Amino acid sequence: MLSKCSATRLATPPGYKPRNVFTPQNNRLQELPYNELSRLSGLRTLDLHSNLISSEGLPDEAFESLNQLENFYVAHNKLSVAPQFLPRSLRVADLAANEVVEIFPLTFGEKPALRSVYLHNNRLRNTGLPPNTFHGSEAVTTLSLSSNQLRYLPPSLPASLERLHLQNNLISKVPRGALSLQTQLRELYLQHNQLTDSSLDASTFSKLSSLEYLDLSHNQLATVPEGLPATLTILHLGRNCIRHVDAVRLHRARGLRYLLLQHNKLEASALPAGTLRPLRTLHTLHLYGNRLEHVPPALPRHLQALVMPHNRVAALGARDLVSARALAELNLAYNRLASARVHPGAFRRLRALRSLDLAGNQLSRLPEGLPASLRSLRLQRNQLRTLEPEQLAGLNKLRELNLAHNRLRVGDIGPGTWHELQALQVLDLGHNELSFVPPDLPETLEELHLQANRISHVGPEAFLSTPRLRALFLRANRLHMTSITAEAFQGLAHLRVVDTAENPEQVLVPLPPKGKEP
Template sequence: MPKGQGYGACQTKRWLILLLLLLWLGPPVAPGMEDAAFPHLGESSQPLPRDCPPRCSCPRVDTVDCDGLDLQVFPDNITRATQHLSLQNNQLQELPYNELSRLSGLRTLNLHNNLISSEGLPDEAFESLTQLQHIYVAHNKLSVAPQFLPHSLRVADLAANQVTEIFPLTFGEKPALRSVYLHNNQLSNGGLPLDAFRGSEAIATLSLSSNRLSYLPPSLPASLERLHLQNNLISKVPRGALSRQTQLRELYLQHNRLTDSGLDTTTFSKLCSLEYLDLSHNQLEEVPAGLPRTLAVLHLGRNRIRRVEGARLQGAQGLRYLLLQHNKLGGTGLPPGALQSLQRLHTLHLYGNGLERVPLALPRRLRALVLPYNQVAALGARDLASTRGLTELNLAYNCLASARVHRRAFRPLRALRSLDLAGNQLTQLPARLPSSLHALRLQRNQLRVLEPEPLAGLDQLQELSLAHNRLRVGDIGPGTWHELQALKVLDLSHNELSFVPPDLPEALEELHLQGNRIGYVGPEAFASTPRLRALFLRANRLHMMSIAPEALLGLPHLRVVDTTGNPEQVLVRLPPTAPRQPRAGGP
């Protein structure tokens, strides 16, 4: 046999053998499907489903995810084994009864953010969903709630619809139900039956906020822990409406129409677990009576309270946060000792009232006293003596003048870390400031001079704001910055500085000099601040060559130089080690 013929015959035989082998093994596996076609032996995860609706994902045999596909029709080919079905963020207007009812094993149904109306959500469909635990139909177009939801339900979210009515078996007779969300609907008291939650004594969270309720609904579940009723039209809490809610910890009633006559001494007295009560943005003229001793936070801001009677607070001995901002407390609105029974009080907010002095005889454990936007015009030597443990004192935007701030006014506050005196009428720094200060804010006063003495001993100060005053470089005494060894942020913006003040603190990282009269930055301007990271020089009088080439070269950490709003675009030469970022500049 010729050599070529023998070679061809051998090749033919090899191809025949390979073909027979492939036929015996079956068709080749597509790339990326090896694990699906041949699952690993001993693998514990559930196998992927063979059928999945078009464009949806089915990560497990019991899960179908069709989120955000702009679907207008309920997808077909959903396997009966599905337990978790998500159809949120689509364009569905209705759910077909026959498709939904056959998914009897469904546990989670997510229909959030569709166009489903009450007519498109058949009640009969839920009768076969005996395993359903979570239903999410928020942000749809429901006008009434489903008349029947499964007995097995645990979480029901019908928020942000147009619901005007719910029915006894919508949420009633659900022993496992824990959370109900009905906020942002159009529910009035007439649309909420008396037996709406009968037989559902495990509900812990109920949200009825942003509806049209005119009084607090009666017959609420005794199991409630969180009750949201804010943004309604509630003017009255009927007597006994909260008598059974002994587990309630949070009650939100802000932004309603509550008046003193809409509450009585028993309204809150039975709430023996209550910790948070928000009554802000109502029409109350007095602090409510009968507050429980468990209460930790009481929010009464934006009411019409003119006077705080100590007797109204005696029961709330566990109170830690009392918020009374934006009321009508005048010169006698908070009598001395009115809060003395609140021995655990940590924070007191009183801003936006008409107080003429710091309240006397405040609780000794007070840590934060917030009093901006009042009429406080003087600070005596003993005004703060009862609150030696303060760590935060805010007296911004009052009427304080230097002549009426006693030299020893701040001396008792040895733990003070933050002092805000912005927006007053101070012409000089207060004396004997606590050495514990970390932040001192004196912007928007009338400071004309800075001397070393008031800043002596402030070796922990990290932030100092002197913006919007009348300071000139010549008015800053020699050695003023000497003891501020920890200062990282210094704000001297919007003063009358004509050049960068010398001998700034070595630890400085952020320097605000915008809005001054600086026309030139010399080569030694930042010689004392090698750690500077951010420099703000916008809205001064700088021109293209106003910053000496050497001025910034000794600042290896400098990352931001802002020179916008000057007469010309300013040439900025960053240090060689600094990353090359766009330089702020321009007229």
């Protein structure tokens, strides 16, 4: 029953003129007084979302006079079944986040103007969807059935669909021909289901002549599906059981720009030479979390991002990356790379490379031949013991350098090491073995991480070379109240953050007044 407050809100005052929008959302309504709605014959939008309305509280009679209704929002309520008869004028229906177990033929059927239907987060099974659910509704472009209890792809889906959401169900079968009429479908979401190779066949996707985005991640596929359409630009196959990629399966999908194969079971021979070569427009390749022992051979020449951390790559040869000269991002973090097995010319020809991540390997020195185009270099969690000027020579565009969690000491950083880094803004030297602030740091530096070192003293000249410093992290060192010379921070007009927590004694550093910043 309606509370007194709700009833007052819904009451129709004398002389009331019908309006186009009725929105008693975010209340605690339990039922809809259809006798009141009967006076709103010109209503175009009915917004009831986030109430407590049950199916009993939303009788079919409520819609008898709403023959101009276009937008019906009843998400986040307590409906157990959908209304049996919705107006023929309907364009958008949102019944998401209810407890719906059944749809009726005329709930969405015979609605020529219907464009979008949202049924996600309900309790629908296939038995609750009649075969003629969308009969006579030939303009539906968006259908969301995600997070229900469907076990197979529903039949008789609208041929007009452009976006179909079926993720987070129990789908283990796609009946033959279930997608044969959906030639306008551009996005298909089937992730988080129970699909296996036997769930699909060569015709499952082959008729989808407009498909651009296909998400099959978090299933149980052992191979790349057959019959991928030529229009496909994004293929998401992460979190499956794929052990081998057959070049023939990718042959038709030559327009792929993003291929995501992370967290599968790809091993050394999973991507033989030539497998990826037909993908001439491939922009991004995700391979992280597999068992690969080397970089895939013959990478597409226009590839811009290769992401393969958490594999077993132990070596980089001179020509392993030579075919991918357009690479802008290369992530080989948390592999097994050792300095002795990284060829001096491995990165030399990557003249467009902007980001290189080699964190979590076994490198004892910086790689040689780093390209001058680098903006970000991540080398944390290695075994670096020395830094020499020659190793950073030419990196005058580098903005971020992460050397945390290594074994660096100030005495092992050669004089002039930082001189080449004329654009460096962020330097992370945390979790090393530094006993004082390294001298002659780059003038452009804005953020300096020195936490968890062995620093026990900060002298008056510590930051003379870094007048633009904004953030300084000295936490968990060996500082005492008298360890920091007050003059050390004079001239740092931009300084806004100083972290000195977790030292043996509390150390306070006065910050310059904000109004004094140039």
